Amino acid sequence: MTNESQANIEKSIEKIIYQAALALDDHNWDGWFELCDTDFSYSIMSFSPEINKNMTYFSGNKKELKGLMDMLPKHNTDHSPLHRHTSVYTVDVADDGKTADAVSSVTIYQNMLDGINSHIDSGESRLFVIGKYIDKFKITDGTPKFISRETKIDNRRLDKGSHWPL
Amino acid sequence: METNIQTPGKGAYTGSSKNALDASERLNKQIFIEEQKSIFKNIWVPVCHESELPEPYDFRTSSIGNDNVLICRAPDGKINALLNVCPHRAMLIERRPRGSFLEGQASGNPKRITCMFHAWQFDMRGNCVYVAREKEGYQDRFCKDDAGLRRLRCSVNFGGFVWVNMNDQPVATLEEWVGDAFLSLEGHINSTPLEVVHYRKEFIDTGLKARLLKMSDSVGAHSKQSLFNFGHFMTEDSKPGADTNEKKNSFPTPNAMQSIRVNLFPGFSFHLDGPTLNVSTVTPVNGNRLMIEHKSLAPQGERETERNTRSQFYNANFGPFRAMEQHETKAEKQNEEKKQALANHLLHEWSRWMDEHPDGESRLSELATRRSKNAILDKDEDLIGPKVVVIGASHAGIAFADRLRKNGFTGKIAVFDRQVGGPMERPPLSKGFLLGGGETVESKSLLRQKKWYKTNKVRLNTQTSVQAIDTERKTVTVNNGDMVNYDMLVIACGAIPRELPATVGMGNSFTLRQPADANAIRQAANNADSVIIIGGGYIGLEVAASLRKKGIAVTVIEAASRILARVASQPLADHLVQLHRDNGVTVLTDIGVDKINKEDGRFDSVILSNGEKIKADMLITGIGVFPDSKLASDAGIETQRADGGAILVDDMMRTSDGDVYAIGDVAIRRDQALAVESVHNAQETASIAAAAITKTDAPTIQTPWFWSDQYDTKLQSVGIVPVQDEEVYQVVRPSKRDHGISFWSYKGSELVAVEVVNDPATYMEARQCLDTNRSPDPNQISSLSYSPIDSGGGRSQ
Numbered sequence: 001m002t003n004e005s006q007a008n009i010e011k012s013i014e015k016i017i018y019q020a021a022l023a024l025d026d027h028n029w030d031g032w033f034e035l036c037d038t039d040f041s042y043s044i045m046s047f048s049p050e051i052n053k054n055m056t057y058f059s060g061n062k063k064e065l066k067g068l069m070d071m072l073p074k075h076n077t078d079h080s081p082l083h084r085h086t087s088v089y090t091v092d093v094a095d096d097g098k099t100a101d102a103v104s105s106v107t108i109y110q111n112m113l114d115g116i117n118s119h120i121d122s123g124e125s126r127l128f129v130i131g132k133y134i135d136k137f138k139i140t141d142g143t144p145k146f147i148s149r150e151t152k153i154d155n156r157r158l159d160k161g162s163h164w165p166l
Numbered sequence: 167m168e169t170n171i172q173t174p175g176k177g178a179y180t181g182s183s184k185n186a187l188d189a190s191e192r193l194n195k196q197i198f199i200e201e202q203k204s205i206f207k208n209i210w211v212p213v214c215h216e217s218e219l220p221e222p223y224d225f226r227t228s229s230i231g232n233d234n235v236l237i238c239r240a241p242d243g244k245i246n247a248l249l250n251v252c253p254h255r256a257m258l259i260e261r262r263p264r265g266s267f268l269e270g271q272a273s274g275n276p277k278r279i280t281c282m283f284h285a286w287q288f289d290m291r292g293n294c295v296y297v298a299r300e301k302e303g304y305q306d307r308f309c310k311d312d313a314g315l316r317r318l319r320c321s322v323n324f325g326g327f328v329w330v331n332m333n334d335q336p337v338a339t340l341e342e343w344v345g346d347a348f349l350s351l352e353g354h355i356n357s358t359p360l361e362v363v364h365y366r367k368e369f370i371d372t373g374l375k376a377r378l379l380k381m382s383d384s385v386g387a388h389s390k391q392s393l394f395n396f397g398h399f400m401t402e403d404s405k406p407g408a409d410t411n412e413k414k415n416s417f418p419t420p421n422a423m424q425s426i427r428v429n430l431f432p433g434f435s436f437h438l439d440g441p442t443l444n445v446s447t448v449t450p451v452n453g454n455r456l457m458i459e460h461k462s463l464a465p466q467g468e469r470e471t472e473r474n475t476r477s478q479f480y481n482a483n484f485g486p487f488r489a490m491e492q493h494e495t496k497a498e499k500q501n502e503e504k505k506q507a508l509a510n511h512l513l514h515e516w517s518r519w520m521d522e523h524p525d526g527e528s529r530l531s532e533l534a535t536r537r538s539k540n541a542i543l544d545k546d547e548d549l550i551g552p553k554v555v556v557i558g559a560s561h562a563g564i565a566f567a568d569r570l571r572k573n574g575f576t577g578k579i580a581v582f583d584r585q586v587g588g589p590m591e592r593p594p595l596s597k598g599f600l601l602g603g604g605e606t607v608e609s610k611s612l613l614r615q616k617k618w619y620k621t622n623k624v625r626l627n628t629q630t631s632v633q634a635i636d637t638e639r640k641t642v643t644v645n646n647g648d649m650v651n652y653d654m655l656v657i658a659c660g661a662i663p664r665e666l667p668a669t670v671g672m673g674n675s676f677t678l679r680q681p682a683d684a685n686a687i688r689q690a691a692n693n694a695d696s697v698i699i700i701g702g703g704y705i706g707l708e709v710a711a712s713l714r715k716k717g718i719a720v721t722v723i724e725a726a727s728r729i730l731a732r733v734a735s736q737p738l739a740d741h742l743v744q745l746h747r748d749n750g751v752t753v754l755t756d757i758g759v760d761k762i763n764k765e766d767g768r769f770d771s772v773i774l775s776n777g778e779k780i781k782a783d784m785l786i787t788g789i790g791v792f793p794d795s796k797l798a799s800d801a802g803i804e805t806q807r808a809d810g811g812a813i814l815v816d817d818m819m820r821t822s823d824g825d826v827y828a829i830g831d832v833a834i835r836r837d838q839a840l841a842v843e844s845v846h847n848a849q850e851t852a853s854i855a856a857a858a859i860t861k862t863d864a865p866t867i868q869t870p871w872f873w874s875d876q877y878d879t880k881l882q883s884v885g886i887v888p889v890q891d892e893e894v895y896q897v898v899r900p901s902k903r904d905h906g907i908s909f910w911s912y913k914g915s916e917l918v919a920v921e922v923v924n925d926p927a928t929y930m931e932a933r934q935c936l937d938t939n940r941s942p943d944p945n946q947i948s949s950l951s952y953s954p955i956d957s958g959g960g961r962s963q
């Protein structure tokens with residue numbers, strides 16, 4: 001792989017991570033799924049120093065996620081929009097240029113829509129979650145697609161609410 | 167959502183709306199303070215789970231109301247709860263949520279709790295062990311022995327949770343407090359060691375009382391609802407297709423389907439749903455805010471696939487990212503009557519604590535009554551005479567108390583035991599008990615019924631472990647820090663089963679001594695197809711027979727050249743090996759265990775000394791016991807060796823301290839060669855000690871006897887089979903009874919022991935011979951027409 005093609009792949013990986021953030025912010029699930037390979041799997045993990053363990057809070061493959069998204073209208077959800085601020089920290093492309101790993105920082109704010117008393121609470125933004133995206137990609141003809149995303153969150157204070165992918 | 171609660175009589179409306187707001191805020195604050203003081207200072211709070219501090223010196227911090235609590239594991243494995251506040255200048259000592267004191271910290275020594283402010287140090291029991299500049303700074307005005315962290319009442323129970331009560335004299339013991347609320351849950355959650363696998367917090371903007379009300383809203387629709395004393399309740403849902411009597415449908419299997427929820431006042435919920443145990447606890451933060459901590463527990467060291475199944479169920483039903491179904495028609499289905507009953511139940515309890523009960527019922531005055539009653543109790547009724555304290559309420563301790571009263575003793579008798587529940591017989595634990603299907607200990611195995619203690623004025627204190635003996639001040643210290651004085655002390659601490667180091671802390675690996683061990687084995691056996699038993703002694707063989715009867719494949723591994731090498735004759739051992747083999751047990755002798763493998767923390771297989779690997783679902787170790795004499799040796803009472811062994815006693819069971827006696831498995835006479843661990847020995851030594859204390863005639867000494875049941879075979883043995891040498895031999899005597907036989911052991915021409923299989927009449931004859939020093943002719947005893955009793959045969963001296 002030439003330096004130039006490596007740099008191109010790195011660029012397109014950064015781009016796809018930002019595209020994913022936008023699609024997720026916009027609840028554009030189909031747009032998000034398009035960025036993901038058929039074998040895509042997703043998880044939300046967190047480490048608890050209280051119990052000294054890694055915890056899995058969510059895990060599913062593309063099909064399960066799709067099923068979940070289709071059910072969304074039937075669920076009670078906190079409808080407050082989320083705003084993901086992402087910075088890509090590292091991108092490591094494999095020597096053969098066919099796969100890559102990336103680690104990004106993510107800070108998610110919640111813009112209150114229906115708090116305890118929406119009359120008072122709505123409109124306010126608050127910090128929702130901080131963490132990292134640990135992503136793996138498959139690269140076909142220079143185009144990356146997500147094959148997995150682990151959202152590793154630092155929060156252990158998690159109130160029930162949104163259950164769509166972070 | 168309800169936030170402010172108007173409680174009659176508190177917080178009056180004062181006119182302007184500004185004042186009204188202030189008033190309700192003040193009211194919330196006042197209620198919050200009152201709840202902290204009246205409720206949280208008095209109730210039992212599950213602060214963490216024992217698995218969160220698995221190793222000695224591990225700790226966890228928590229808070230109850232405004233009090234900071236430190237929970238740590240002492241080097242002896244016991245969990246203690248301490249106030250996390252330094253007695254020096256009242257600074258918070260430990261700030262991390264969890265960790266270990268084993269390694270030194272920047273500002274502290276290893277194995278010490280160190281206050282970072284002025285470096286005072288404490289041990290895991292809260293004793294102060296170092297005061298900076300003690301001599302220079304304080305001369306003799308102050309000494310570290312006077313300063314210690316406050317020990318809190320702490321108990322580990324109900325599925326391994328650690329419960330703490332801020333009140334040293336609570337309104338009820340933990341067991342009384344919980345009452346029957348845990349009955350339907352206990353069997354499931356006690357069946358296997360658990361660990362916490364999910365933890366998170368949630369804050370909700372509401373007060374405690376409002377949440378209690380909300381609780382009754384959400385559970386009204388359940389099929390079964392039971393209300394218990396102290397404001398606890400239980401709900402049980404039946405799910406289609408789930409028969410929770412079936413083990414495949416109930417926790418801990420990963421496809422369990424039951425749903426049982428126990429809620430202890432004022433909001434500690436234990437919800438066994440499907441394969442998950444979900445526990446949530448409440449901590450008020452201020453008058454209008456509660457912190458709810460959610461934990462999910464799973465069996466320790468289970469396979470990854472099983473863990474994943476549970477995790478998925480948890481995430482779908484309890485996790486913060488779960489999908490919440492719209493409330494279909496549930497609300498309509500709720501049973502208004504049940505809902506109302508639950509709401510009343512919870513609110514009445516709340517008002518009882520807050521002194522606002524409509525009928526004036528008050529928990530706080532109950533507390534006061536109990537306290538004054540306790541004070542009277544300590545003076546102990548109208549009993550006059552010396553006070554005898556007994557440590558250990560098992561065969562020896564209880565037989566002793568019984569004998570003492572029968573001998574006319576009129577003083578006080580207090581018996582302490584660390585076990586939960588009424589003292590039980592040990593022999594059934596390896597026999598019929600393992601066959602039972604129930605989840606609790608059967609009352610027929612109790613050593614004495616409850617009434618006996620009352621009638622005989624024997625004050626039994628269970629779940630109370632004696633932690634120190636002071637022979638000079640003549641006191642014992644029990645686990646809540648209380649000191650009890652004695653005139654005479656009887657140590658009946660029994661013995662502790664030996665463990666193989668590799669099996670310590672291993673899931674699905676057991677030893678058997680106490681009722682709780684037997685319960686755990688019984689539960690695990692329900693889910694096992696195969697078991698390995700290391701050790702071919704009586705306990706190992708009895709367990710083998712019981713589990714075989716349950717259809718489990720059993721392998722017994724004995725390192726010696728034969729089973730029962732220490733306690734039975736060769737012919738009897740051969741007879742029993744055949745019996746076990748006929749019943750399908752694999753008995754391996756003369757072979758060691760080189761390695762014990764675990765997988766995911768659970769027992770997996772053993773590697774034998776010949777390299778063979780045997781896998782099984784569970785492991786039981788029965789390789790003997792050692793006397794539980796540490797308490798005594800720590801107090802300077804003489805034991806066999808400086809580092810332990812049995813407590814040495816004289817013929818009257820008196821130890822090296824004239825006011826301290828030792829009986830049962832923990833004691834050995836100075837001239838006694840071999841320890842005999844048996845019920846007979848426990849009873850006999852108890853009678854001797856009782857006679858010595860009451861200065862009555864010593865009981866007639868019987869020849870030691872013992873029994874064992876394996877399959878439908880009853881073995882009875884009398885006398886002690888001597889170590890095999892040239893002079894020792896056995897003669898086989900046939901029996902008139904089906905499957906009966908007996909083995910008569912002689913040393914020269916002297917009869918020393920008889921082992922009888924399925925023939926009680928012959929056993930009685932043998933016993934009579936040995937009790938009266940008769941030695942029937944060894945050349946004739948094999949003939950049935952020869953009577954060992956009528957034959958004369960006075961023992962050759």
Ligand SMILES: Cc1cc2nc3c(=O)[nH]c(=O)nc-3n(C[C@H](O)[C@H](O)[C@H](O)COP(=O)(O)OP(=O)(O)OC[C@H]3O[C@@H](n4cnc5c(N)ncnc54)[C@H](O)[C@@H]3O)c2cc1C
Nearest residue numbers: 558560561562583584592593632659660830831843844845
């Ligand atoms: C499974 C099993 C089957 C048996 N079968 C037979 C049989 O068939 N026939 C027979 O003759 N014998 C049998 N035995 C042996 C017999 O049960 C024991 O010899 C007998 O129990 C000894 O009684 P003990 O009171 O000396 O000690 P233990 O029974 O060991 O009791 C000691 C008690 O002291 C308590 N204790 C210890 N330290 C403290 C402390 N610091 N504070 C508070 N409490 C403390 C313990 O909790 C325990 O309850 C069997 C034993 C077991 C375990």
Ligand code: FES
Nearest residue numbers: 252254255281284
């Ligand atoms: S405050 Fe703890 S040592 Fe001074």
